Amino acid sequence: MTISQISATRGVGQTAFPFPGGVAAATAAVNDTTGAADLGQRLDAYHALSDRWAGAGHGERAGLTQALTESPLAKTIQTAVNAFTRAAWPGADAVPPVPQQRMKDAFDGLPRDHQQIVASFQVGIPGSPPPASVDDYRARLQADLDAAKAPANAPTDTVTLSPEARARLAGAAPTEPAAPPPVPPAPEMAPAITAYSRNTR
Numbered sequence: 461m462t463i464s465q466i467s468a469t470r471g472v473g474q475t476a477f478p479f480p481g482g483v484a485a486a487t488a489a490v491n492d493t494t495g496a497a498d499l500g501q502r503l504d505a506y507h508a509l510s511d512r513w514a515g516a517g518h519g520e521r522a523g524l525t526q527a528l529t530e531s532p533l534a535k536t537i538q539t540a541v542n543a544f545t546r547a548a549w550p551g552a553d554a555v556p557p558v559p560q561q562r563m564k565d566a567f568d569g570l571p572r573d574h575q576q577i578v579a580s581f582q583v584g585i586p587g588s589p590p591p592a593s594v595d596d597y598r599a600r601l602q603a604d605l606d607a608a609k610a611p612a613n614a615p616t617d618t619v620t621l622s623p624e625a626r627a628r629l630a631g632a633a634p635t636e637p638a639a640p641p642p643v644p645p646a647p648e649m650a651p652a653i654t655a656y657s658r659n660t661r
Contacts, residue, residue, distance in 0.1 A: 479508040483524075490533040499573055502533050503580045507591060540574035541583055548584065557608035564601040 479486040489497045489505035497505070506528070513524045528534055547566035550559040563584055567575060572594075579597035582588040588600065 477508060477512065479505050483509065483512065487524075487527045487531075490527050490531040493532050499576055503577065503591060506533055506537070507580070536573075537577055537581070540570070540577040541581065543574060544570060544578045544583055557605055560601070560605040560608040564598075564605055567598065567601055 477483055477486070479489070481488075486505035486508050489502045490509065492502065509524055509527050513521055513528060516524065544566055547569060548559075548563045550562040554562070567578060570578065575594045575597075579594045580591040582590045582592055582597065585597075585600055585604075592600075
């Protein structure tokens, strides 16, 4: 199915295509190499085609595949996202705030056009609907980093140790517990002592 056929055969219940000029214009934008459309417009076209692909049937998806996977913009997106994810990978054993710091540093190290692409797709930030501006994305990364850092004035738990416990931590030998003091016999204890004596004979 060609792009012109896709434009002419909108499915039942499908919303109007959000890019000016329809599917054909969006496809031309993602394939543009002349600079006629700026990166923001081309990303808008890509998102529009991607949203349409998600709700399309098999035949229409086949016609959209080239634009979404093989077009010049699609390849640029792949390059930008791959570069970002490689630079942002903190290692399997990293703990906060290392991953958050690594993501922000990786984003800040990208070329401006790659930053625009990564922000547009909200890479690495689940639950955030694309697209977003570079400034919005950077602010979100900074907010995640700030949240991962322990506040400087956070209260800390303290434990007071007894002198014996401090001595044990210092390597002192454990001391035998003192024997309880003897209990002086009382008149009311006599029957119990007598019964105990009889049972032990």
